[in-house]
Amino acid sequence: MKFQFFKYQGTGNDFIMVDNRLEIFPKKDTKLIEKLCDRRFGIGADGLILLENDQNVDFRMVYYNSDGNESSMCGNGGRCIVAFAKQLGIIQQETIFIAVDGEHFARFTTAGLVSLQMKNVTTIQVASDYVFMNTGSPHHVALVDDVKSVPVKELGSQIRYSDLYGQAGSNVNFVEPLSETLFAVRTYERGVEDETLSCGTGVTAVAIAMNAIGKTTSNEISLLVEGGSLQVRFEKEGRNYTHVFLTGPATNVFRGEIDLATL
DSSP: OEEEEEEEETTTTTEEEEOOOOOSSOOOOHHHHHHOOOTTTOOOSEEEEEEOOSSSOOOOEEEEESSOBSSOOOOOHHHHHHHHHHHHHOOOEEEEEEEEEEEEEEEEEEESSSSOOOOOBOOOOOOSSOEEEEEEEEEEEEOOOOGGGGOOOHHHHHHHSSSTTTTTTOOEEEEEEOSSEEEEEEEEEETTEEESOOHHHHHHHHHHHHHHHTTOOOOOEEEEEEEEEEEEEEETTTEEEEEEEEEEEEEEEEEEEEEGOOO
């Protein structure tokens, strides 16, 4: 079977996009999805995203990590599927779609960036050497002095598989404050089991964590990731973080056709 795919990236976090409104993609075949995401023997990506019909909103997002397993929310993937939906003519400047963590509103800015509303954060665990929260996906946030020198894959893997998070594990973010409103971030992603150039739910967690522990008093924060720059803004209501928006680029890299029989 042959099918058309599109490749999108958001600050270096890259995804295979498939229009599955006709429901012909073999979505239960985890081994196939893993092969498609393989950078040597497949198309190559951090994950694969299906765009599907939904009766109540504009479309449904189904996200798979590069290990082939369906996963929790992906912020950069969410921004990329919004751009994909616009390319397909499903939406124009604004949308409401549904993902694994519920409904999301998104819009295009005047600069052509995608601004995606993330879930509210009402529970934050602050420990002596890390902050943990769920921003659609679970995230461990640790402050470091020099983020460039951190062995992200080694340390991230240790934390991800530690007794702290059990079998489910957690994504792990290392963050270096650069100013009151600017932070450098590197992320180890579970499911990819390596560092990625960017993680949308990760920088969202970092921005909220830095505000929660007093490293910033701002509610508009810029995050430098290996693949570029993202912005997070939010409103703080007591201990709750609401109206959380992740903003950044979402770019169509190429499109192609692949014969599944060759994999």
